[in-house]
Amino acid sequence: MALVVWGFTGLPDFGHYKGDYGRLLAKVAVPERKATDVVVSTTFDYRGFDTLGEEMILFTAVLGLVVLLRELRGEQEEEEEADDNKEGEAGREHRTSDALRIFGLGLVGPTVLLGVYIVTHGTLTPGGGFQGGVILATALLIVYLAGRYAAMRKVSPIPLLEAGEASGATAFALFGLGGLIIAGVYMKNFIDPGTKGSLLSGGFIPLLNIAVGLEVAGAFSLAFQEFLDQTILLRSPGGGE
Amino acid sequence: MIEAFQIVALVLVAASGTAVVLVRDPLRQAVVVSFYGSLLAGLFFAFQAPDVALSQIVIGSVGVPLMLLMTIAKIRKREGGREGDE
Numbered sequence: 001m002a003l004v005v006w007g008f009t010g011l012p013d014f015g016h017y018k019g020d021y022g023r024l025l026a027k028v029a030v031p032e033r034k035a036t037d038v039v040v041s042t043t044f045d046y047r048g049f050d051t052l053g054e055e056m057i058l059f060t061a062v063l064g065l066v067v068l069l070r071e072l073r074g075e076q077e078e079e080e081e082a083d084d085n086k087e088g089e090a091g092r093e094h095r096t097s098d099a100l101r102i103f104g105l106g107l108v109g110p111t112v113l114l115g116v117y118i119v120t121h122g123t124l125t126p127g128g129g130f131q132g133g134v135i136l137a138t139a140l141l142i143v144y145l146a147g148r149y150a151a152m153r154k155v156s157p158i159p160l161l162e163a164g165e166a167s168g169a170t171a172f173a174l175f176g177l178g179g180l181i182i183a184g185v186y187m188k189n190f191i192d193p194g195t196k197g198s199l200l201s202g203g204f205i206p207l208l209n210i211a212v213g214l215e216v217a218g219a220f221s222l223a224f225q226e227f228l229d230q231t232i233l234l235r236s237p238g239g240g241e
Numbered sequence: 242m243i244e245a246f247q248i249v250a251l252v253l254v255a256a257s258g259t260a261v262v263l264v265r266d267p268l269r270q271a272v273v274v275s276f277y278g279s280l281l282a283g284l285f286f287a288f289q290a291p292d293v294a295l296s297q298i299v300i301g302s303v304g305v306p307l308m309l310l311m312t313i314a315k316i317r318k319r320e321g322g323r324e325g326d327e
Binding site: 037039040118126127128130131134135137138141220224227228230231 | 291292294295296299300303304307308311312314315318
């Protein structure tokens with residue numbers, strides 16, 4: 001306890017940031033990379049290698065989740081497969097009110113648009129691949145909330161999500177390799193940064209954003225879907241329901 | 242340096258964080274933690290971190306509570322199957 005208090009006394013005052021790296025980036029980032037969102041140019045360019053690592057963490061985490069839950073599913077789903085077709089969509093769908101359904105379906109379009117906007121405008125305004133990606137994943141959840149579990153399975157088949165996730169992660173790593181080949185340094189920005197304030201400014205940062213957006217949207221949708229599968233499709237063994 | 246908006250955000254986050262701990266029923270806790278997550282996003286925004294706030298909105302107010310809810314649903318289903326009605 002005393003140690004914590006002692007530690008707190010050594011902290012800088014509120015609003016007094018002590019870090020040369022941050023100060024330097026704040027000055028240098030916009031003229032150098034022409035991207036107006038310094039946070040994004042930091043995470044995707046100056047510190048791109050860290051982001052690659054984070055990307056891989058998310059990728060392996062979701063991979064582990066899917067593998068782990070799939071094993072559970074394999075045991076139980078075989079027995080259910082027979083009556084799975086009979087019950088079909090009507091049996092499994094929740095009964096939701098019309099208001100919720102209309103409201104939910106009306107929200108899907110704007111949510112997807114917002115997600116795509118956040119991904120593509122990462123270099124200009126706050127946002128970027130990760131933020132946009134999770135927004136895209138929630139669009140899928142809204143489809144489910146609107147009471148269309150079957151519809152959700154249709155618009156997001158698991159192979160497609162897996163492909164999206166994997167290709168996003170691979171694209172990120174490949175852009176890093178591109179830096180190695182073209183500019184001689186891994187993860188170096190090898191595309192002309194363009195003009196400040198335009199949509200395609202920042203060199204390869206927008207492209208990386210799209211790659212990350214794909215990866216994150218795929219990963220989170222996959223995770224959500226696995227969780228939903230666990231709770232909705234699988235009945236407890238020997239359970240009454 | 243500290244603005245009124247930031248103080249309000251800090252107080253709200255502190256209050257709702259306490260509320261999360263005080264609510265003992267996991268189901269209600271999932272809802273309260275969602276509320277807490279969105280307030281935390283406001284806090285990040287107040288402290289000039291809109292990038293973090295954006296991801297916090299989705300993860301904190303949708304992602305985490307959703308996983309909590311589904312886990313609770315799964316557990317209840319299993320318990321209900323074993324012991325009749327819970």
